[in-house]
Amino acid sequence: MSSQxxxxxxxxxxxxxNIIKRWLxxxxxxxxxxxxxxxxxxxxxxxxxxYWPLTEVLKGDKDxxxxxxxxxxxxxxxxxxxxxxxxxxxxxxxxxxxxxSDNYLPANIGQIAFGRRIExxxxxxxxxxxxxxx
Numbered sequence: 001m002s003s004q005x006x007x008x009x010x011x012x013x014x015x016x017x018n019i020i021k022r023w024l025x026x027x028x029x030x031x032x033x034x035x036x037x038x039x040x041x042x043x044x045x046x047x048x049x050x051y052w053p054l055t056e057v058l059k060g061d062k063d064x065x066x067x068x069x070x071x072x073x074x075x076x077x078x079x080x081x082x083x084x085x086x087x088x089x090x091x092x093x094x095x096x097x098x099x100x101s102d103n104y105l106p107a108n109i110g111q112i113a114f115g116r117r118i119e120x121x122x123x124x125x126x127x128x129x130x131x132x133x134x
Contacts (some may be wrong), residue, residue, distance in 0.1 A: 001094065005043060005044065005045065005046060005047065005089065006042070006043065006047045006050075006084065006089055006090060007043065007089060007090050007091070007092040007129060007130065008039055008042070008082075008090075008091050008092075008093065008130070008131040009090060009091070009092045009093065009128040009129060009130055010044050010092075010093050010128060010129055010130075010132075011092065011093060011094045011095070011116045011120060011127065011128055012126065012128055012129050014119075015125075018053050018079070018110075018129055018132075019095075019116075020080070020093045020094075020096060020131070021132055022030070022081065023096040024036070026035050027078075027118075028072075028074070029070040030072065031070075031074070031076070032061075033079065034070055034072055035068075035070050035078060035080065036133045036134070037067065038054070038068060039093075040133050041054075041129060042054065042055070042091075042117065043131075044067065045122055047089075047091070050066070052069075053069055054069065055067060055069060056069055058110075059082070061110045061111075062081070062109075062110035063115070065081045065082065065083055065094075065110065065113055065114075066081070066082055066083060066084070066091070067079045067080070067081050067099075068080040068093070069114050074123075076098055077099045077100060078096070078098055078099075078108075079096065079097055079098065079099045079104065079120045080093050080095075080096045080111075080123055081093070081094055081095045081096070081097075081110070081113045082094050082108060083113075084119075086120055086121045087124070092106050092117070092120055092128050093131065094112070094113040094116040094117055094120070095109050095112045095113040095116060097109045098108065127130075
């Protein structure tokens with residue numbers, strides 16, 4: 001069995017803005033550091049080892065998405081939703097928010113992520129960029 005790590009990418013909006021970085025930059029520094037640390041750790045391990053509580057494969061209206069799970073110092077449940085792709089060995093972050101009792105904010109985070117996944121798959125060269133762990 002060969003090891004398969006996943007390089008992590010961020011969704012880029014039509015105006016060229018790294019949407020994931022913009023969201024992270026808006027968080028308190030400790031929360032941003034914890035999220036980036038989790039992403040860095042995930043990038044270092046085999047994709048088959050991404051399991052709960054590190055990540056969660058979502059069901060229902062978010063079926064096919066994976067949530068990177070982080071509980072911050074403020075007791076906020078941060079979630080970064082993404083998917084495996086568009087190519088083998090890649091994981092693309094699509095949308096970010098918070099979760100409380102299985103309720104996400106924004107409430108339509110699944111729809112946002114699915115729309116962005118279509119954009120990334122259609123044009124991966126301009127609609128994503130390698131994640132910046134700083």
